[in-house]
Amino acid sequence: MKLQPVKLKCYSNEAYRDDKWNRLRGSIPNETIADASGNEHHGFSVCNVPIGYCEYDKEYLRQKKRNILKGYNKISTLMDPGRWPYPEIPLRQMLWILLVACLQFMGDYWLRHVRPDFTKEFAAGIDEAMAQLLQTCIGMDTSTWSSIAKQRLRLPIRMKSCGLQDATDRRHAQYIGVLVQSMLPLLDRSDSNGASPKSRLHTPNHPRRQPHWQRIL
Numbered sequence: 478m479k480l481q482p483v484k485l486k487c488y489s490n491e492a493y494r495d496d497k498w499n500r501l502r503g504s505i506p507n508e509t510i511a512d513a514s515g516n517e518h519h520g521f522s523v524c525n526v527p528i529g530y531c532e533y534d535k536e537y538l539r540q541k542k543r544n545i546l547k548g549y550n551k552i553s554t555l556m557d558p559g560r561w562p563y564p565e566i567p568l569r570q571m572l573w574i575l576l577v578a579c580l581q582f583m584g585d586y587w588l589r590h591v592r593p594d595f596t597k598e599f600a601a602g603i604d605e606a607m608a609q610l611l612q613t614c615i616g617m618d619t620s621t622w623s624s625i626a627k628q629r630l631r632l633p634i635r636m637k638s639c640g641l642q643d644a645t646d647r648r649h650a651q652y653i654g655v656l657v658q659s660m661l662p663l664l665d666r667s668d669s670n671g672a673s674p675k676s677r678l679h680t681p682n683h684p685r686r687q688p689h690w691q692r693i694l
Contacts, residue, residue, distance in 0.1 A: 488521035
């Protein structure tokens with residue numbers, strides 16, 4: 478296996494980005510992201526999840542949001558019922574299925590993995606675009622609906638509603654959900670058979686320090 482520096486990037490806190498850091502990283506470039514004004518922000522992305530300063534994370538999400546909205550706009554143009562006035566093509570029904578089963582969840586990956594105070598702008602942009610798609614689908618301006626009607630719109634289908642939930646409202650629950658899922662493997666636990674699988678935080682601690690799980694909680 479041959480190391481290919483061109484495919485590598487690195488990140489360090491601003492306080493440590495000095496001459497020593499530059500010597501250590503060698504030819505591996507610092508990972509940065511540029512905003513609309515051309516300003517560069519340092520950070521790092523792992524599995525498409527931004528890690529770094531606040532502005533890096535937010536700009537990363539802005540660019541992801543633009544990609545998602547670009548897809549929304551393309552779908553809205555291609556499936557506009559006014560563009561294809563043929564009764565035998567159920568465009569409204571097809572667009573509705575996409576809204577309920579697919580499009581409203583396209584930003585959920587980042588809602589689950591990025592802290593909620595960073596995803597507020599991202600989620601609001603998704604909600605605004607979803608409202609435009611819904612308007613294209615049903616031919617009504619939902620911004621004029623009452624608050625009760627909008628709340629009813631968010632209820633699940635099993636409650637005889639539409640199941641269209643706002644990303645802004647879901648972002649806290651999404652983040653807590655993935656935190657709960659990922660926290661359990663880090664803690665020592667016992668299953669119903671009496672087995673005690675070793676946690677991922679089994680590195681020995683200094684005797685004067687608290688165990689890993691106590692420091693986390």
